[in-house]
Amino acid sequence: MQKQPDLQSFVVDSNRTKLKRQNLPNLEQIDWPKREFVSLPMGAPGSLQVPLKPQLSREQMRTFWKLFSIFEEGMEELGLSDKWMIYAGTLLGSVRHHDITPWDDDLDVLVDFSARPILWKKFKPLAPEIIIKEAGLRDKLYAKLIEPSNTMRDVEGSRKLSQFDWSWPYIDIGYFLSNATHIQERASSYVLSQAYPLLRLRIFSRI
Numbered sequence: 001m002q003k004q005p006d007l008q009s010f011v012v013d014s015n016r017t018k019l020k021r022q023n024l025p026n027l028e029q030i031d032w033p034k035r036e037f038v039s040l041p042m043g044a045p046g047s048l049q050v051p052l053k054p055q056l057s058r059e060q061m062r063t064f065w066k067l068f069s070i071f072e073e074g075m076e077e078l079g080l081s082d083k084w085m086i087y088a089g090t091l092l093g094s095v096r097h098h099d100i101t102p103w104d105d106d107l108d109v110l111v112d113f114s115a116r117p118i119l120w121k122k123f124k125p126l127a128p129e130i131i132i133k134e135a136g137l138r139d140k141l142y143a144k145l146i147e148p149s150n151t152m153r154d155v156e157g158s159r160k161l162s163q164f165d166w167s168w169p170y171i172d173i174g175y176f177l178s179n180a181t182h183i184q185e186r187a188s189s190y191v192l193s194q195a196y197p198l199l200r201l202r203i204f205s206r207i
Contacts, residue, residue: 011197014079036102037061043159043168044152055105056169057154063143064100064169066156068107070130071141071171074122075111083112087174087185106172110185113175133166142170 009020040047041057049055056064075084086094087110093101100107111119116139123132123141133140145167146157158167176185181192 012082014082018076032098035061035099041154041159042105043161049105052103054102059154059156060169063156063158064107067130067141067143067169067171070126071109071123071173075115075119078115078118078122080112080115080118083115085110105168106170108172108174110174110176113177116175119173131166135164135166137175139173140166140170141173142167 009023012020036054037056037058038047038054039057041060042049042055075081085091086108088108089101089104089106090108093099093104120132120139123130126132129144131142131144133142142158144157146155146159150157151159158169161168174185176183178184178192183192
């Protein structure tokens with residue numbers, strides 16, 4: 001019988017996170033619901049966003065998880081695993097669906113503002129394959145643009161879908177400041193006890 005880990009086994013800190021992850025309960029045997037995908041990748045001529053329906057093709061979903069893995073591994077290599085958390089719609093999807101919300105179209109993370117300079121130093125050299133772009137008080141992390149000739153094909157990579165400087169799919173990186181009692185992200189603030197301690201709870205299916 002697998003030993004039940006205590007609460008401390010789930011607490012995220014600045015080191016030993018990879019080891020802790022290996023000691024989490026094995027969820028491989030769970031019959032996870034199958035993901036649904038759009039047949040025509042978003043951004044291809046004729047593609048449509050339908051409310052409360054899947055937004056991603058298979059390769060666009062693959063791009064999402066590639067970006068998330070690069071971000072997560074990069075933060076762990078920097079010793080900053082305890083300086084970020086999933087946030088907003090992504091947090092809701094993790095709780096409600098144990099995955100991203102099927103009709104969500106980005107991944108939201110919240111990072112300690114003090115980590116922003118070192119985060120940039122880590123991810124900026126990954127260009128042109130992985131690009132980090134400033135977006136006001138936030139940052140966007142996205143993949144290399146697909147070739148124009150692949151617009152109709154379901155291929156891995158990001159696409160230019162708006163007038164903004166960044167491309168999609170992307171990781172939406174917000175930043176927070178904190179004091180003795182609260183953390184604050186832009187206009188919103190939260191009691192520290194609502195956010196900490198950060199726990200590792202298999203946030204996305206088997207991840």
